[in-house]
Amino acid sequence: xxxxxxxxxxxxxxxxxxxxxxxxxxxxxxxxxxxxxxxxxxxxxxxxxxxxxxxxxxxxxxxxxxxxxxxxxxxxxxxxxxxxxxxxxxxxxxxxxxxxxxxxxxxxxxxxxxxxxxxxxxxxxxxxxxxxxxxxxxxxxxxxxxxxxxxxxxxxxxxxxxxxxxxxxxxxxxxxxxxxxxxxxxxxxxxxxxxxxxxxxxxxxxxxxxxxxxxxxxxxxxxxxxxxxxxxxxxxxxxxxxxxxxxxxxxxxxxxxxxxxxxxxxxxxxxxxxxxxxxxxxxxxxxxxxxxxxxxxxxxxxxxxxxxxxxxx
Numbered sequence: 042x043x044x045x046x047x048x049x050x051x052x053x054x055x056x057x058x059x060x061x062x063x064x065x066x067x068x069x070x071x072x073x074x075x076x077x078x079x080x081x082x083x084x085x086x087x088x089x090x091x092x093x094x095x096x097x098x099x100x101x102x103x104x105x106x107x108x109x110x111x112x113x114x115x116x117x118x119x120x121x122x123x124x125x126x127x128x129x130x131x132x133x134x135x136x137x138x139x140x141x142x143x144x145x146x147x148x149x150x151x152x153x154x155x156x157x158x159x160x161x162x163x164x165x166x167x168x169x170x171x172x173x174x175x176x177x178x179x180x181x182x183x184x185x186x187x188x189x190x191x192x193x194x195x196x197x198x199x200x201x202x203x204x205x206x207x208x209x210x211x212x213x214x215x216x217x218x219x220x221x222x223x224x225x226x227x228x229x230x231x232x233x234x235x236x237x238x239x240x241x242x243x244x245x246x247x248x249x250x251x252x253x254x255x256x257x258x259x260x261x262x263x264x265x266x267x268x269x270x271x272x273x274x275x276x277x278x279x280x281x282x283x284x285x286x287x288x289x290x291x292x293x294x295x296x297x298x299x300x301x302x303x304x305x306x307x308x309x310x311x312x313x314x315x316x317x318x319x320x321x322x323x324x325x326x327x328x329x330x331x332x333x334x335x336x337x338x339x340x341x342x343x344x345x346x347x348x349x350x351x352x353x354x
Contacts, residue, residue, distance in 0.1 A: 046177030047091060047306060048170050050163075050197065051084025051102035053152040053186045054112045055133045057295060057337040065140040079337035080115040081135070083183030083208065086296045088121050090303030090327060090339040096310060099123070101166055103186060105153050107131035126163045128155050133186075137295050137337075145294050152186025160189060167197055178309065181225075182208040182302060192216050199223045204309070208302050210234035224260035227309075229302055231267040249274055250281045263317065265305060265324060267298055273328075275321040282321045287329040287352050293336055300324075300331035300340050322349060 061075040084102055091098045104112055104125035109132055116123045130153025138146040170179075179201050181194045191212040198205050198217050207217055207225040215238060218224050235252070236243055243249045253264040253276035265275045272285040304327030308320035329352070330344030 045203070045310075046170070047096060047098040047180070047310070048167070048177065049084045049088045049091070049098045049100050049180040049182065050167065051082045051088070051100055051183060052155075052189060052193070053133070053184045054080070054082035054085060054102070054104055054109070055135045055149075055152075056108060056111060057081045057135050057137055059137045059139070059293065059295075059336040061139045063141050065138070065146075077336040080111040081296070081337045082112070083299050083302075084180065085112065085116070086299035086337065086339055087180055087182050087303050087306070088116065089119060090296075090300050090331070091306060092119050092121050093339060093341045094303065094307050094327070094345055095342055096307065097122075098180075099170075101125070101163065101170075103128060103152075103155055103159065103163060105130045105132045124166055126159050126166070128153070128159045130154060137293070139293075143291065147295075152184070154187040155189050157188070160193065164193075164196065168200055178204045178206065178306060180206045180208070180302060180306060182206075182299065184209070185213065195220060198225055206302060206306060206309075208298065210238050214238050218256060218259045218261060221260045226261070227263040227265065227305060228256070228261055229265040229267065229298070229305065231269065231298060235266055246274060246281075246283060250276050254278065263320070265301065265321065267301055267328075273301065273321060273325060275317055275324075277317055280317055282318050284321050284325045287325060287348060289329050289333050289348075291332045292334060293338075294332060296331050296337045296339055297328045300327040303327050303339070304345075326352070 057079045059077045060073045062071045088098045088100045100123040104127045133150035133152050136148040194213050195216040204226040206227045208229045257278050267273045275282045301324040304324035308323035326345050326349035327340045329348040330340030
């Protein structure tokens with residue numbers, strides 16, 4: 042596989058606390074039966090998955106002085122190159138609470154404030170890569186910490202010379218799609234994000250495909266929509282591909298969407314000229330190999346290959 046440079050931007054790092062309880066009692070005592078902590082953030086998760094799949098991403102973004110060592114130590118241990126702008130404040134904590142039914146309740150902190158000068162410093166770091174002759178692929182993934190405006194991702198998209206994969210929602214997504222020919226190559230909302238961002242209701246796969254093509258008319262080439270337990274779709278101007286969820290024993294849900302992004306990037310690196318059905322199969326295999334692991338542990342290559350070869354050939 043011939044792979045160009047893959048740059049991943051993570052604006053909002055986090056620490057995922059995964060707690061398992063029995064029957065959850067609202068307003069009462071709940072005893073935690075099992076816990077684990079994982080350094081995370083959507084871009085961090087994408088980087089880990091890509092590294093596990095045999096690629097060599099570079100992670101750019103913000104980090105925070107309090108608790109930030111957990112982020113760099115994880116990337117260093119995996120041999121993932123990173124260039125962070127470090128600012129005051131603490132890395133946020135995200136609680137993933139599972140009850141005995143397997144239902145996950147999320148309690149996520151916002152990211153600490155990032156001042157304008159730190160934002161400009163990160164933009165300069167990204168622009169340094171964007172100015173290279175072959176900028177390669179760029180992944181923009183996740184929410185924004187306090188102080189970072191909605192147009193941050195759009196500014197990066199406008200400057201990048203290669204393909205951009207964007208996984209975000211709300212105004213940040215809308216502004217990036219308003220760039221016309223500089224819009225991202227691929228976006229990956231889940232169904233809730235798609236409906237809430239554009240204030241639409243999409244009750245069927247046909248409705249989803251039709252609406253995705255209105256976004257493609259804006260300049261984006263591919264839209265991959267994750268549908269949770271219903272699987273996922275990948276839509277282009279001329280094709281619609283659907284994949285049902287794979288029959289797996291789910292151990293954790295967090296990181297599944299980030300694994301899908303990594304699978305899409307892997308598929309694009311594997312077959313640069315297209316093969317959209319293959320991209321979706323790679324995304325589904327990466328997601329399945331992630332949700333079969335405890336906590337926020339991303340897919341490894343063995344699990345990915347198992348699901349790709351067994352269910353998604």
